[in-house]
Amino acid sequence: MIDFELTHNDQKVLAAVREQSLVCRRYARHYDENEHEFPPDALPEAKDHPPAYAMLRDRAPDDTSFPVMSMLIVAGESWGDYSVRMRRGTGGLGNAALRAAGTPEQQKKWGGLTLAMAITEPGCGSDPSRVQTTAVLDAASDEWVLNGEKIFVTTGCRAQGVVVWATIDKSAGRAGIKSFLVEKGAPGFIVAHKEKKLGIRADDTAAYVFEDCRIPRGNLLGGDETIPKESSGGFKGVLKTFNMTRPAVAAIGLGMAEAALDFTRDELEKAGVAIEYGGGLHTQSAVVARFLKLEALFEAAQLTVLRAAWLSGQSQPNNLEASVCKAKAGTAVRKITQGCIEILGPMGISREHLLEKWFRDVRITDIYEGTGEIQRMIAARTILGYGRDELS
Amino acid sequence: MIDFELTHNDQKVLAAVREQSLVCRRYARHYDENEHEFPPDALPEAKDHPPAYAMLRDRAPDDTSFPVMSMLIVAGESWGDYSVRMRRGTGGLGNAALRAAGTPEQQKKWGGLTLAMAITEPGCGSDPSRVQTTAVLDAASDEWVLNGEKIFVTTGCRAQGVVVWATIDKSAGRAGIKSFLVEKGAPGFIVAHKEKKLGIRADDTAAYVFEDCRIPRGNLLGGDETIPKESSGGFKGVLKTFNMTRPAVAAIGLGMAEAALDFTRDELEKAGVAIEYGGGLHTQSAVVARFLKLEALFEAAQLTVLRAAWLSGQSQPNNLEASVCKAKAGTAVRKITQGCIEILGPMGISREHLLEKWFRDVRITDIYEGTGEIQRMIAARTILGYGRDELS
């Protein structure tokens, strides 16, 4: 049955997440202004707060609400702050790839490490198929030799290892692209610098250089059997891991946008401006009409995220919906945070408040994990029934 | 010197145009609802009103304000009504092409007739280079033989002749496209029907069929010397005539959008809602804020039109600016008329008022004389320094 209400228990879980993330928020400004520091793995207050995901553990294994709740939880966390968390999980983006494509031996060996995912290169942007980093098998030593540069690697400084996309055969295009597991400290693997950014400044975004970096042959993700395939199946396997990361990234952006809306509503109310829903254009003030528009936009974007997550919980394909919600949230959070500053005026541009930080932080949403343009490309191909050759 | 004020005399001219066009407006609904009728060549009231252009005739021949004033005059006329004019000029779009590219003999022979321009075909839309209508020279009879269909021919029913785009060599692409002068009544030239439209219903928009239509060899616009050229110069010559028609079409749309704004302002004032400019978001009502936005959009679009026209008056190239103003006005008039109806609510959807008609009429602006997409293509190529091969 169509339903948009949370169970009593889920409401409690999310209330706990919000409570925790409000604690995290106290540290938000500090790590924004001191971007060379990393937020700690656990805040001193962590022991007083139960981990949110733990509260979901009691569920039946076939509980289909897990993906939807996950989205609401990550949104609740970023509502507090993007970068500061009560406890930092050990999983990076690379861990998702490992789970999706790793051999049992790889799972065992690397599963305990935090793994970043290194895809983007200085010249390739949102086009992972244009990866220039090369991996050449040295048959003599039975090692892969990696050469190339990677940028925008999330958790790249602190991860213990990384899943690197590299091509083993440039002439093969997408089919030649494989993923490799590389441990920090491997010879020739250099963490070049932490990126200085508009927002999410506390966040660990690294640039890597690989110079004749040698790794064991067994570090090819999925093992040697991924090589002979003529199809781009291996590539698709990796792309498939995006189906929940796109909604998650959208949810994270919306968590911050909601924080901006909540702050704006509170400040308006303090100034005697009440938000009411019954009236029309002719009975609203300009500022209330503006706010209502932003709030509706938030609701709309949030529902597309929940829809994509819900499909995943139903084990239904959600590739289109993952792109829809990422595209929708990507633009929504830009407009919402811009609009909140417009509503609050000078108050919105002062670093005394977090609104200006949310404005900066959310801007990443429409860029990473595939820009809005990439998401529209995926969505357009799907609804038009077009392949890559017909629409690019 | 940069200036946006009209001379006293120009103000008088435009006031006279508005006064005339208010008379025309009285007939607007009638010809909208009786689309099989054509507005007369001259309204009964015409003799009491001096022709607007005649008031411009006293100007010095080097007066550079003529293009700007022309735009304001056509806007003032369409402010009254799109289709009904005090006096109907004899010139059609084809006359502009004749003036630009006709031989002296052709000018003399055809200059006195109203000439429509037939470009669009059922299969080619905004892409004139894909014209499928063929013209084959019959050397025996020294005649061109035309075959094909044309749609959306403005003034097509009432024009006395037409400039038809046809290809003499499909393999030559754009270079093969030539213009031909065809008189009404030529054998094989059939006026298929008058189009039934969303708006500008009184307007004469025809569909033509050419079936082995034979015309004298001398009816090739520009004469035989246009043929041997390898370049698409002849084609460009015709495209060049668009440089003032695009601003004019933009101005026509804006005239109607201004009528919608004026009506909306008046009705709001009658209802006690005053439009004021001093305040900000926090002192405006929602409806005033909405109106101000539409009005600013109108002003912005209008200034781009005046800019394009002014350049023409300075004999400066205005190809980019003609596309800029056409694109800008094309979207502005959509938003403005949609917004005015939103502001006035139910009053805006009733045929008791003309607002709903303006909403329908203006929609053509972003479609004819090159859609908004075509204009953006032209603008993008110009600012990027790209040719047709690099951006399409």
Added chain:
Amino acid sequence: MISFEPTEEQQIARDAMHEFAAAALRPVARECDESASLPENVLEPMHQLGLGSTQLPAEHGGGGEARSPITNALVLEELAWGDAGLALAAVAPAAFAFAVADFGTDEQKRALLPLFCGARFHAASLAVIEPGPASDAALPRTLAEPKGAGFVLSGSKRFVPLADRASHFLVIARNNGGQDAFVVPRDAAGLRIGQPDAKLGLRALPTASLELERVELPASARLGGARGCDVRRILDSSRAAIAAALVGLARGVLDYAVPYAKEREAFGQAIARKQAIAFRLADMHIEVESMRWLAWKAASRLERGLSATRAAHHAHAYAAEQAMWIADEGVQVLGGHGFIREHPVEMWYRNARTLSVLEGTLGL
């Protein structure tokens, strides 16, 4: 628990309505628009679908099924996909009947509900919209004054659906500082029903104005009797229903534009292969989805008996804006063909503008 899954019954109803809309509404939509008429032979089959009566109480002749704003939103999306004007005509009486079922006294229910459960379509509707540019459904100027045990109603209503044939109107009016709804029979003394409105769009839906010149009503005309009714709830339901209809309308545009753009060629290839068109179609799809979930959420809150004013506001305001945008872009995708009446898109452009400025006319 959050779910986007209609029940099996809802899926069946939705599919049936879609078939009906494609087979019975689409073919006549243009003619109804051009002639501004609502043919009986379209209306009666829609009534046979049981749109309103199924969810009315069995004791008053209805189907006795539980009221489901969600089911109704699904149904309305499909019907409005077929034609928004005809869809609204078909469901307008339900707005009246549901308000009576929700808030009416036993006496009112007994007297009025059986009318809608007969073999033939029965017309009645809500009278909400008022004249003038600055009207607001939530703040009616129509006034109910006490007179003896009853009331005297004075005011004007505009664009009242089915006014040409309705047996009763539910007139929203100010009463004693608050708002109330009054059942006004067609033949009430002092009630003048205007000529059919000539409208921009939704021309298949007949509407007219009501002038109420000191219409005297007994106390029993007040919906809910001494208790009154929750006018806000009626308006919320209306907003949610219009939102659902706008989803259907917008989806119709998208469904038409996608194959058109794949077939239509320019510059040597299908226009859908150009990013400017393809990405716009993607955005149209994104917005149809967004609109739908907002409409469902409002319907869901109504169905659960929760406050729905906020959700209904967002659903309606968002859908109104986006449907307008989608219809506008639909015209643009078709170019010249979007401007001529050989294609339905220009009609949808008019319908979108018309429907999105209406508030409070329906209510499911």
Added chain:
Amino acid sequence: MISFEPTEEQQIARDAMHEFAAAALRPVARECDESASLPENVLEPMHQLGLGSTQLPAEHGGGGEARSPITNALVLEELAWGDAGLALAAVAPAAFAFAVADFGTDEQKRALLPLFCGARFHAASLAVIEPGPASDAALPRTLAEPKGAGFVLSGSKRFVPLADRASHFLVIARNNGGQDAFVVPRDAAGLRIGQPDAKLGLRALPTASLELERVELPASARLGGARGCDVRRILDSSRAAIAAALVGLARGVLDYAVPYAKEREAFGQAIARKQAIAFRLADMHIEVESMRWLAWKAASRLERGLSATRAAHHAHAYAAEQAMWIADEGVQVLGGHGFIREHPVEMWYRNARTLSVLEGTLGL
């Protein structure tokens, strides 16, 4: 007669300013942003350009040229193209000086105008913005009460430019039902100047709050003396000037995005060759042009002495919205590179949001 042609002098001034902006502002803009500082060695050369003094009366030490809001709009566009924060810092004193020149008594002009005509940059500025989310430049809450022959000012001002170094502030306050401007010296008793504001953008422009706790002023502090001044005109000038600065900022984004998009490759070709990017760049160009003509029109009306409230409103409101949009799309065109501080676009994104919410801070 309508003309888009700057005079020859204006063209020369514009070219000179553009060169200066490229050579002197662009190279230091990032450092000024990161360190939130306004170096003297940037400010002084800007002063040497004669931004303010040229158009002050010769009898008070100025260049004696006619006041030209149009020239100033052209100049400000170029400077803001270089860096909006530095541009605003450079012209903030002119806002003060021009208001004194326009509305001041002879005594006020004699006392104040020579300050701005010296060899070195002299800081003074307008104090317009007030705390709280619901403030409106046109309706100040700062109050001037009569006391003896003079006034007592009470209230708060926010984001006052150059507050760290200004010798005087022109404080807008309510007075006797209307509005007035008061010249408040830095050392006035009861005036407290806050710490430098930490801001989202325009970080090169130092601002701070003023707290006015019963600041006693002589009658001669009221701008224009007994006559008062036209505060609306000062605010109109400010809106027009901000609009011009926003044009420069937006053009800077476009000028950066176009070559970037031509160089940057994805999927085998320059991203500018894709319609999604190319058409967006076209739209950015269209809006930069639109913004500019609106800003010119407002400046032209000011220059001609005509009422400019409407034109200035439209110029400012339109530019504020479009500059935000252009900067936002500029970030998007650069993708990940738009988000890192190696490129200036993220700074312009912050500057656009900051500048477009400021009203009434400048005035040329």
